[in-house]
Amino acid sequence: xxxxxxxxxxxxxxxxxxxxxxxxxxxxxxxxxxxxxxxxxxxxxxxxxxxxxxxxxxxxxxxxxxxxxxxxxxxxxxxxxxxxxxxxxxxxxxxxxxxxxxxxxxxxxxxxxxxxxxxxxxxxxxxxxxxxxxxxxxxxxxxxxxxxxxxxxxxxxxxx
Amino acid sequence: xxxxxxxxxxxxxxxxxxxxxxxxxxxxxxxxxxxxxxxxxxxxxxxxxxxxxxxxxxxxxxxxxxxxxxxxxxxxxxxxxxxxxxxxxxxxxxxxxxxxxxxxxxxxxxxxxxxxxxxxxxxxxxxxxxxxxxxxxxxxxxxxxxxxxxxxxxxxxxxxxxxxxxxxxxxxxxxxxxxxxxxxxxxxxxxxxxxxxxxxxxxxxxxxxxxxxxxxxxxxxxxxxxxxxxxxxxxxxxxxxxxxxxxxxxxxxxxxxxxxxxxxxxxxxxxxxxxxxxxxxxxxxxxxxxxxxxxxxxxxxxxxxxxxxxxxxxxxxxxxxxxxxxxxxxxxxxxxxxxxxxxxxxxxxxxxxxxxxxxxxxxxxxxxxxxxxxxxxxxxxxxxxxxxxxxxxxxxxxxxxxxxxxxxxxxxxxxxxxxxxxxxxxxxxxxxxxxxxxxxxxxxxxxxxxxxxxxxxxxxxxxxxxxxxxxxxxxxxxxxxxxxxxxxxxxxxxxxxxxxxxxxxxxxxxxxxxxxxxxxxxxxxxxxxxxxxxxxxxxxxxxxxxxxxxxxxxxxxxxxxxxxxxxxxxxxxxxxxxxxxxxxxxxxxxxxxxxxxxxxxxxxxxxxxxxxxxxxxxxxxxxxxxxxxxxxxxxxxxxxxxxxxxxxxxxxxxxxxxxxxxxxxxxxxxxxxxxxxxxxxxxxxxxxxxxxxxxxxxxxxxxxxxxxxxxxxxxxxxxxxxxxxxxxxxxxxxxxxxxxxxxxxxxxxxxxxxxxxxxxx
Numbered sequence: 001x002x003x004x005x006x007x008x009x010x011x012x013x014x015x016x017x018x019x020x021x022x023x024x025x026x027x028x029x030x031x032x033x034x035x036x037x038x039x040x041x042x043x044x045x046x047x048x049x050x051x052x053x054x055x056x057x058x059x060x061x062x063x064x065x066x067x068x069x070x071x072x073x074x075x076x077x078x079x080x081x082x083x084x085x086x087x088x089x090x091x092x093x094x095x096x097x098x099x100x101x102x103x104x105x106x107x108x109x110x111x112x113x114x115x116x117x118x119x120x121x122x123x124x125x126x127x128x129x130x131x132x133x134x135x136x137x138x139x140x141x142x143x144x145x146x147x148x149x150x151x152x153x154x155x156x157x158x159x160x
Numbered sequence: 161x162x163x164x165x166x167x168x169x170x171x172x173x174x175x176x177x178x179x180x181x182x183x184x185x186x187x188x189x190x191x192x193x194x195x196x197x198x199x200x201x202x203x204x205x206x207x208x209x210x211x212x213x214x215x216x217x218x219x220x221x222x223x224x225x226x227x228x229x230x231x232x233x234x235x236x237x238x239x240x241x242x243x244x245x246x247x248x249x250x251x252x253x254x255x256x257x258x259x260x261x262x263x264x265x266x267x268x269x270x271x272x273x274x275x276x277x278x279x280x281x282x283x284x285x286x287x288x289x290x291x292x293x294x295x296x297x298x299x300x301x302x303x304x305x306x307x308x309x310x311x312x313x314x315x316x317x318x319x320x321x322x323x324x325x326x327x328x329x330x331x332x333x334x335x336x337x338x339x340x341x342x343x344x345x346x347x348x349x350x351x352x353x354x355x356x357x358x359x360x361x362x363x364x365x366x367x368x369x370x371x372x373x374x375x376x377x378x379x380x381x382x383x384x385x386x387x388x389x390x391x392x393x394x395x396x397x398x399x400x401x402x403x404x405x406x407x408x409x410x411x412x413x414x415x416x417x418x419x420x421x422x423x424x425x426x427x428x429x430x431x432x433x434x435x436x437x438x439x440x441x442x443x444x445x446x447x448x449x450x451x452x453x454x455x456x457x458x459x460x461x462x463x464x465x466x467x468x469x470x471x472x473x474x475x476x477x478x479x480x481x482x483x484x485x486x487x488x489x490x491x492x493x494x495x496x497x498x499x500x501x502x503x504x505x506x507x508x509x510x511x512x513x514x515x516x517x518x519x520x521x522x523x524x525x526x527x528x529x530x531x532x533x534x535x536x537x538x539x540x541x542x543x544x545x546x547x548x549x550x551x552x553x554x555x556x557x558x559x560x561x562x563x564x565x566x567x568x569x570x571x572x573x574x575x576x577x578x579x580x581x582x583x584x585x586x587x588x589x590x591x592x593x594x595x596x597x598x599x600x601x602x603x604x605x606x607x608x609x610x611x612x613x614x615x616x617x618x619x620x621x622x623x624x625x626x627x628x629x630x631x632x633x634x635x636x637x638x639x640x641x642x643x644x645x646x647x648x649x650x651x652x653x654x655x656x657x658x659x660x661x662x663x664x665x666x667x668x669x670x671x672x673x674x675x676x677x678x679x680x681x682x683x684x685x686x687x688x689x690x691x692x693x694x695x696x697x698x699x700x701x702x703x704x705x706x707x708x709x710x711x712x713x714x715x716x717x718x719x720x721x722x723x724x725x726x727x728x729x730x731x732x733x734x735x736x737x738x739x740x741x742x743x744x745x746x747x748x749x750x751x752x753x754x755x756x757x758x759x760x761x762x763x764x765x766x767x768x769x770x771x772x773x774x775x776x777x778x779x780x781x782x783x784x785x786x787x788x789x790x791x792x793x794x795x796x797x798x799x800x801x802x803x804x805x806x807x808x809x810x811x812x813x814x815x816x817x818x819x820x821x822x823x824x825x826x827x828x829x830x831x832x833x834x835x836x837x838x839x840x841x842x843x844x845x846x847x848x849x850x851x852x853x854x855x856x857x858x859x860x861x862x863x864x865x866x867x868x869x870x871x872x873x874x875x876x877x878x879x880x881x882x883x884x885x886x887x888x889x890x891x892x893x894x895x896x897x898x899x900x901x902x903x904x905x906x907x908x909x910x911x912x913x914x915x916x917x918x919x920x921x
Contacts, residue, residue, distance in 0.1 A: 097657065099180030099407070135811070137848070
């Protein structure tokens, strides 16, 4: 099936099998391997990408469902520029170890902080509970998200 | 200019983060090759049975399916996977790389489908029909010990893979003279390490060069290369294991598994690159399990609470085969149960039995987590009986630096250099006091055992040691590139722990250069002739010291070359900050001499373990209506000899503690009576989530550098998980003291805690 979508600001026209998930489409057809798969049934959140502003599971979304949508993956957060304030905060707080869950957590938190830059720790944890990180114990991730709020409050989209 | 020791000890941000944060990491599923085939493993759905036939006709008829490999495609004997710690008894229990006549666990590989895409391979695997005549499954300890049936009839006479003893002093005499003997039965449940990235491999066979390359290495590529070369009947130099980014290890990932051989065989047979990426469901049945242990142990004490002796027996269900590292948790549990305490007399026996379950291996703190749970429970039970404060009974038994080196129990049969080992350094009461101070024990003790707002509060303290620096050696080579950059090659592997940063810190400090000049290459057999890897909390100590020695060798070479170039004596040249300065002020940079082969190599040899020690304190609240336990505070303090990177050290300790909570409360791999694994997804294997354990605090000390190595570092990647079981169970016992419960069996799921409070009539 033919679909057309915008990924990280660039238009993409593709011919995909109906059963292809958005995550597989991004990884294999578009070479955007920053999006990872770790359970393929919507539990771990590693494949989270942003579709029209909302954080969604790339493994539970069919590529054809994203026809006409605007998709942001981890590669699109900073683009070729400097790391975003959220990414910088992750580094400062050691909010990642093996890095496998990181893409899905960054996209989840980016969508959350864009929507609500005043979000409190308990809500960050609530939203983050849809992502599994096996390395960090989550504590530094929450600290990084709290610190990054200031940049989102200053307005605009700190990821662009 | 940088002065020496600028980086070691700091909160140095990680160099690998830049690529991970941009989504530019390269994990095994991101590696592709032109024309590659995709593999899917067909696994036994029967735990124990005779493999009669495999019908692959329908699968082979599917367009896009290239082959279905079975045991019939293996020439000669089916190879078995070698052991990391060989011992006389385990030989017959080695795992064959594919089942031929008999399957012994749910998930055992019986065939490999090769197709044009992973989806097609999966579809075709559904059509491969193994005919298996079921045999009675051995699931429990009783069935295994009764040898009904035998898993290896005709080869072995029982289902016991090994019996280890850990001994020291005269335990019988100690128990005979004791003021108090406490004992009980304990158990820890089967679980798995669960790295978030599942396993994966990509094998390439170059028929012209007769060379095999296996991508997807982790943990110990050099051991696996040796194993593969032997199985493939190739010289070692004809096999390479290549490491890419690795999404977590925790002990289970990177060992030699059946798929290593099968994927390589497929590449060799088809002549095309073959890739296999495990899905999560098969991960649960295929990757090593760990921790299924039962113990009946006793502690002998004098009236003041001093430990006189420790004795008893343990039984570990190691699954259907003995995997490379299958004996490590078994022998560790026996050898390290005494933990950080002065235990002069020990007689422990640990029996590893086989059963029709996934074969076991290691998970962070293997055997140590189990043993710590057992002895910490015994200490609290003894304190209650003697009327002692739970702090006092630990304090009087913690080792002092004056006693170092302090010998631990000896393991028999001997399984290598660590059969005899000694704690290296440390005043163990220091971390104990610092932990309790940060925890504010006196204040929290006022809540201990009290019912507040419908929940019972409890606190506990637990002490531990963590063995590190697995021997015997690690290698490193450093060379200066033409652009003046310094290339560091190290045999250690990166499994997500921040290896590149730590090695760059050590190299930069030793060379007196900024970290930006350093490029770290690790984990692949292509970089060095020999190497070891990352396991047993060894990389910082073994790899770090190898890098340090290689850097010193490079500096010596730099001085010599500079002296020759300047026409002066070596003693007249001063080397600082990556520059050689002659007596007349002439300056040479590293880059100036790069063309003359500016390099240094080292093999750091050390078979002495390091022992980080530490203490954890926990405050819980137990809801008697639901059995749910909330962790209100958790403080862990460890003494690590020398901190190389405070940021990554704290990351390891915190992450390990939270993994420990997963172990204590939720993670479990249950089987039914027929040996079918009842967990297949992350929705039913309950790892900790962000909402579960928000309060963990850690602090680290570096008061007693390890005398075993020039850096003075002690391995510290696993300690965080070791004390969690004992600490939490004791806190629950303390909270529920009014009910006299004994939380001696993990996990402490809400259902189990509720059942402790509501025993059947």
